[in-house]
Amino acid sequence: MQSIKNALLSLFLLALMPAALHAEKITFLTPSWGAPPDKALLESFQKESGITVEIQSVQNKDLFSRTQIAAATSQSPADVIFLTQEAPSNLVAIDMMLSLNNLQSKDPLGNDLTGQEFWNIGGEQFGVPVYAQLVMMDYNTDRLKRAGFNTPPSSWSELKSMAEKLKSSGIDKHPIAMKSSDWSWYLMALSMGDPMFDNDFKPIFANKGSKSRVAMKMLLEFFSEELISPEIVAGTVNQHSIFWSGTGTFHQGWQGSIRIGNNAKKSKQAPHVAYMVLPGVGNTWSFPAAIGIAKFSTNVEASWKFIRWYTGKANQKSIYKAFGLYPSRSSVAAELNDEGLVDGYSQILAQSKKVNELPRQALWWGPFTAKVSEEILTAVQRGADSDKTVDKIAVIWNELKSEYE
Amino acid sequence: MIYFNKSQMPLSFNHYYIRRIWIYLFCAIALLWAIGPIYWIFVSSISTRMELYATPIKSWFPSEPTWDAYIRLFQGGGKYRGGDVSPTEGLMWKSLFNTLFVSIVSAAFVTFLSTNAGYVFARMKFKGKGVIFFFLMLMMPLPLWVSIIALFFMISNAGLIDTLTGMILLFIVFLLPLGIWLMSTFVREINPEIEEAAIVDGCNRWQLMRWIIYPLSKSGMAAVFLVSLLTVWNNFLLPLIFTRSPDSQMLTVVLSLFVGQYEVAWEDMAAAAVVTMLPPFLIALFFQRFLIRGMTLGAVK
């Protein structure tokens, strides 16, 4: 009697198993702005494919910590991981991501995906681009007009004199909203026309008389003349909060920032904010994001299906509508523009022709760029000489380079 | 216990009331210090962003209070242009439960285990006592993330990642040294004559614990419980690394989700903070009432 019961029980369990196997589960580790915003869309994907997607949201820096600790023990924190622009240095470098070359050749995702080169490191494709963002600047047109300027500045010295006029005429006490950190310097140096690094990862920003040196000097002057609010140096807020709280006329933003800038519920600058193509040569750099598969994942096929859906038209559109993140598929971008949903399209287009990338693929980029921020902050606090600061930064680059190569 | 009275009976009603006034004055100052910023959190949670940006005159209660932030918190709220999707949809309730469960269970275990161990170290003599005590205390100041890689390795091999059990186990181990140290301090203050009388009467150690030590160290145990509970409640690193999904995710990690790409959703975070502070507040209030009632009944003779 007992043996019959056992047999029946095992048969019963066996019958259950295929059903359990059908419901595959994958985990997706992402910062909050990478989580698919349209729940209904996600539900339909899960139903159609039979794959359950568990979304694990954390802050960006925590994402790195979690992944790094897992990597140290040869494990994956999740199946699919959202990759931000620091990911090459923080995740790919520690051998955490799977090469997608095989999957791409077997099951390609379409050729309207822009920005794939960024995620191609050493011939291996580690991520599928999700969105592309340029670092852009926007400004308050009304304030500029009140100071007597009808068009945005075409050079950085012009920007500086405009800012000084804004300050002296009392319209804006701290007209420039930029941070005392790495990005401000990159922005100014690149848009002044200095490529900063050459193809061999050599720091040509340190060359004598380079535009980067001019940029650093001007940046430090912005702080010493208090054209930038001292609150930025205090370190509790970033340039975006300062700008949207009403202080600042020129703002280092991003592709999509005027949507928040002109939102009366979130920004005191509304509705006067518009993009400006960067002054000078006008080059900027992009900070793309991608989605990839973790190295030790056991659900590679299912993960790829999810990636296909995630970078598909429907999800890309919903991401744009929820977060303002510009889709990586050029067809989707065109459609959104046709629907009139892209604010400031012409400036975005104009700016997108002037891009000069930074070498984020260098393994040591993460520590380097953090140290650049520290050097700039130190220079601002201590009133250090801009040339010496640039020299120091070059030393840091070379030291890290030799350590990692 | 009244320390600054010159005698048990007030000399006069005036004296009594003057004392009361001083007490209330100091209480007001203490509360201003402690609660002032918390009030700002509450105000933030019911204000709109524009009100928070108002300068230079601030209104100390928003002119248009709104419960939107709280609604968004638990519902995942509106998705509208400008990058505002509530990241905590579906997570708040679960992480509230998880955090409550883990903190209460861990605190209970720690209190029980450290009272026992505290008694052992306070009262008993045996070989190697100092060494064992030192062994248990030595690693207390070790920064947590030193051990975290190897710990992660062990816990994941034991299959305890992303489980409530795993979290409880970890917290118990990390809270024990402090708990043991505290309880050994408190147990030492108990009058040893009571214990000796009990032993002479034929009590064994277990009975001694149950009938004498536990009742007499109530305030110490409450302190250890509260301290352990709050330490778990506020801990960020352990839940970050050892939990992944709503199965065991805890409040501190969920709160970090409000840090967006460009800005912090402060109103939402403030609402979440108010909700987060409520359970420990109620638990602590319960304990305080319980303790005070216990004290007025006097010491057990």
Add this chain to the structure above:
Amino acid sequence: MPIDRNRGTRQDLVFVAVILLPLIILVGILIYFPAIDSLITSFTNENLRIRRLPKFIGLKNYSKLIENSEFWIVTARSLLVVSLTLPLELLISLGLALLLTEVFPGRAMVRTLVLLPWMLPPIVNGFLWGWLLNGEYGALNGLLYQMGIIDEYVTWLRNPDTQIIWVAVVQTWTRFAFPTIILLAGLQSIPKDLLDAAKVDGASSWQSFKNIVLPLLMPSFAVALTIEFIAAFQIFDVIWTLTAGGSAGGAINPFTKTLMLYNYELVFRDLRIGLGAALSYLILFLSLGVAIVFVTRLYNQAVKS
């Protein structure tokens, strides 16, 4: 009835073993084992970004740290934070504990309310003070302005010197509930009859405080002092969110870098795990050194009396 001494001690030993053995095993496995593993790591040159097998390099990590002036600057800064925070915190918590042992209606509620700062999650705490101390739209500025104390908004955190002071204030505010709880419990376990006897003998309140309360409070005070020292010495959250914040992370404010921030930099940003582990052990030795001094001098002294 004659007491069987042998049975007593054997039973006692069983009692001790049953209680202590599980704890020893638990601590041994979950604390010591990983700690020893990272101690070994501290003797290697492991770096997660550089894919090579970690090589044993002996004490080179330690000497590298100690020879670098940054370690000493950072340690001095940590000690500065401690010297600012500890007295403030302990004074406030002692005062509060004494206040809250008084009997008055609403005592339970007040006692619980003052614990609220500790119930606030650390991440919220940082942003809270960022909002309060903001130089453009902060509440503190608003309050002082409305009260007429200042004419213009002040950027409180602009200077590195004031940053450290505010860090001490915020750390105090965050943590004062912990020593308050400990000291309250300590005060409550002082037997009432001792104080009554002193009063009968004609002692003044100050005398009974000095001669009875303070010595009996010493053990709890020593615990509170040691724990708060470690918390202030190993401060992290408050400094991170108050001075190195804004949304995008990664960069650490070099003017408020304390030991744990330096440690975070080495372990999580630079991914130099070997060096980071060595620093962690240096931090451990420093913390232990001071903790042992506190414990031996205050605690054992109190136990003796």
